[in-house]
Amino acid sequence: MSALAKNYNRRKIAFKKGKGSFLYATNGKKYLDFCMGIAVCSLGHANPYLIKAINKQSKKLWHVSNAFQIPEGEKLAKRLTQKTFADSVIFQNSGAEATETAIKVARRYFYSIGKPKKNRILCIKNSFHGRTLATIFASGSKKMTEGFGPKIDGFDHFEFGNHHSLKKSITKYTAAIMVETIMGEGGIKVIPDWCLRDLKKICVKKNILLILDEVQCGIGRTGKFFAFEHSKVKPDIVPIAKGIGGGFPIGAVLMTKKVASGMTPGTHGSTFGGNPLAMSVGNAVLDQILKKEFLQNVKKNSQYFHSKLNILKNQYPKIIKEVRGVGLLIGLKLFNDQANFIKKLMDNKLLTIRAGENVIRILPPLNVKKKEIDIALKIIEKVCREYK
Numbered sequence: 001m002s003a004l005a006k007n008y009n010r011r012k013i014a015f016k017k018g019k020g021s022f023l024y025a026t027n028g029k030k031y032l033d034f035c036m037g038i039a040v041c042s043l044g045h046a047n048p049y050l051i052k053a054i055n056k057q058s059k060k061l062w063h064v065s066n067a068f069q070i071p072e073g074e075k076l077a078k079r080l081t082q083k084t085f086a087d088s089v090i091f092q093n094s095g096a097e098a099t100e101t102a103i104k105v106a107r108r109y110f111y112s113i114g115k116p117k118k119n120r121i122l123c124i125k126n127s128f129h130g131r132t133l134a135t136i137f138a139s140g141s142k143k144m145t146e147g148f149g150p151k152i153d154g155f156d157h158f159e160f161g162n163h164h165s166l167k168k169s170i171t172k173y174t175a176a177i178m179v180e181t182i183m184g185e186g187g188i189k190v191i192p193d194w195c196l197r198d199l200k201k202i203c204v205k206k207n208i209l210l211i212l213d214e215v216q217c218g219i220g221r222t223g224k225f226f227a228f229e230h231s232k233v234k235p236d237i238v239p240i241a242k243g244i245g246g247g248f249p250i251g252a253v254l255m256t257k258k259v260a261s262g263m264t265p266g267t268h269g270s271t272f273g274g275n276p277l278a279m280s281v282g283n284a285v286l287d288q289i290l291k292k293e294f295l296q297n298v299k300k301n302s303q304y305f306h307s308k309l310n311i312l313k314n315q316y317p318k319i320i321k322e323v324r325g326v327g328l329l330i331g332l333k334l335f336n337d338q339a340n341f342i343k344k345l346m347d348n349k350l351l352t353i354r355a356g357e358n359v360i361r362i363l364p365p366l367n368v369k370k371k372e373i374d375i376a377l378k379i380i381e382k383v384c385r386e387y388k
């Protein structure tokens with residue numbers, strides 16, 4: 001009997017080590033890992049550069065309080081702001097903390113300019129922003145909130161793709177619109193670039209802040225540093241996590257100078273967020289992702305992967321309904337329940353993960369090799385063939 005609570009539906013497999021795109025299980029089998037801890041291990045498992053960075057820092061200093069200067073965090077924040085729309089960063093430990101902090105930043109900004117009633121956050125119904133109390137109520141999902149009342153107020157919802165519902169939901173109390181640039185858990189649903197641009201126009205017109213949740217789709221996953229860069233839209237606040245730590249828990253909120261003005265000393269904090277060990281890993285991840293050819297390679301490999309998956313979709317039109325996603329955030333939407341298909345992929349030593357709407361999420365490391373993509377394609381094709 002496990003002493004762990006039963007809040008996860010765990011597969012019956014454990015791993016003893018990882019290397020690059022592969023995981024080695026305790027059952028002696030080797031798996032191609034295209035789940036990567038759900039888009040976390042951006043540079044694969046046991047990346048030598050990250051190992052070196054964490055080892056080096058671990059011998060010097062792990063943790064000091066945010067009551068003191070943390071040069072490693074200063075460095076990471078500076079690099080993130082130099083690279084992006086943002087002027088300021090608050091470090092956290094996870095995605096949910098980052099999105100919840102994004103909500104706090106938006107509310108606090110309007111409070112600080114004398115508009116405390118402008119505090120409601122408008123989100124997409126059945127979106128995913130994490131599992132804290134505030135973020136589950138932000139999701140507007142019955143499944144996630146059931147049994148966790150009383151309801152946390154302050155969130156309104158509109159339907160994905162329904163512009164009428166969006167416009168109807170905006171009131172003078174709307175402080176921010178918060179959406180995932182690409183809905184990961186929801187089924188790799190991409191908000192089209194023109195939609196993001198329209199969203200930004202509405203925000204500007206109505207004095208509403210735009211929060212783009214890039215926890216899953218950011219940090220190079222789509223072939224650009226942020227997924228919203230494809231649309232050239234400039235958000236006000238962006239929560240990130242997952243890929244920036246490459247497996248080490250790091251979250252962060254990036255924001256413009258304007259909204260950062262509300263976050264005066266004492267308004268927010270975190271014991272662990274931004275400690276020297278985490279920041280050294282974050283800097284090492286950036287060293288790799290910001291290399292000249294890195295994102296070019298993500299683009300090149302993902303184009304290859306998408307084109308081959310689309311060929312498979314045409315070969316098996318009764319199984320694969322749609323190939324979704326951008327870059328290496330890929331969704332295979334099936335006609336039927338995907339759970340059995342995911343199991344068959346695992347039986348063939350390819351690990352993937354489910355998403356909403358019968359979608360299989362395929363999340364290779366960003367430094368995946370073409371020959372590894374070919375292995376995955378062969379396995380997917382085999383499972384399709386046997387499914388026929």
Ligand SMILES: Cc1ncc(COP(=O)(O)O)c(C=O)c1O
Pocket residue numbers: 038094095096097099128129130131180184185213214215216217241242
């Ligand atoms: C878009 C998005 N936001 C927030 C989160 C929450 O992140 P975490 O699980 O690190 O709290 C996730 C996690 O999957 C996510 O995909």
